Amino acid sequence: MKSSEEKSARTTAIIAAAAMVISINPALAYDRRDATYVTSSKSRTVLDYIVCLEGVVSNTPKKMSIATSLETAEKTCREKAKKLVASPSEPNAEDIRAMILECGFRPGDGSPDAGCGMRQEASAERTPPQAPSASAGKYRLSGTEQLAVQTGVRRALKDPVSAIFGGMAAARDKEGFVYVCGSVNAKNSFGGYIGHQPYFGMLVGNGPRVGFAVAGLGGVKTESEAILKVCRDRGII
Structure with a gap:
């Protein structure tokens, strides 16, 4: 009987988890298009690096500051950072960090006075x-x-x-x-x-x-x- 109750509880938990996943709007996933809020660069390498950073930062504790979260993200995404092209026409890792600290990852994270959200x-x-x-x-x-x-x-x-x-x-x-x-x-x-x-x-x-x-x-x-x-x-x- 106990085994049956455990199976029932587990099934209920699985159904609840599945319902939560189904309810998530795929459009909310952060992608390259969202990353153009941070930079006007069209480089896939640059955009992929920003997407990687956002993915890590969004999963850090909310009480953690953006600067600390970003440091954690930079360590996780260091392999993508190595692929950034050293060019005067493209942002480097330091440029991207500065942009994110000032404007965040999404509209509303930063001040319009700083030009945030106007890149596209x-x-x-x-x-x-x-x-x-x-x-x-x-x-x-x-x-x-x-x-x-x-x-x-x-x-x-x-x-x-x-x-x-x-x-x-x-x-x-x-x-x-x-x-x-x-x-x-x-x-x-x-x-x-x-x-x-x-x-x-x-x-x-x-x-x-x-x-x-x-x-x-x-x-x-x-x-x-x-x-x-x-x-x-x-x-x-």
Whole structure:
């Protein structure tokens, strides 16, 4: 009799588990298309790496911070990370980590002010630099371009992950080149925030392969003043 009860209980548990599996919407599974929220890259290697990270992070305890969860995920997905191509036009593991820490994996995880969730739409918005024309002047950065600027600035920082971005503005000259000025606060070598510092640079490339070359990053007062003067002279601020 006891054996019969055990079988009945086990059968009930199996049916309940099966019902739970059936009730799961397959569309909720995180895939390459979802990964384009994190990056505008079309590389399967990049997207597969992000999918791997999300799979691990989503199964870590909710009380664990995203940074700690991501560290665990990076260890689990290290083989996929090794397949990432070292190219200026593609994000590396550090770039991807920074993107996820700032914007998360899905819409709603990050702030729209940081360009989060705009990568799919922005890749279609970007147009190649135009030939010399009267259209030179203030330029509205797309979400992809904003992310490219932030990624470029992070690479120039001693503690990229700690970066807190302030305002960002851009202008295009008569040759079609787009220059960007903004501010960023990040930690120094001693682990303390140094306050918002100005930066200046230029967009390179276009579409999903757009990048940002930093020409100047504030530090001492004279450097910051020089950068702000360039930004004013170019009509950016």
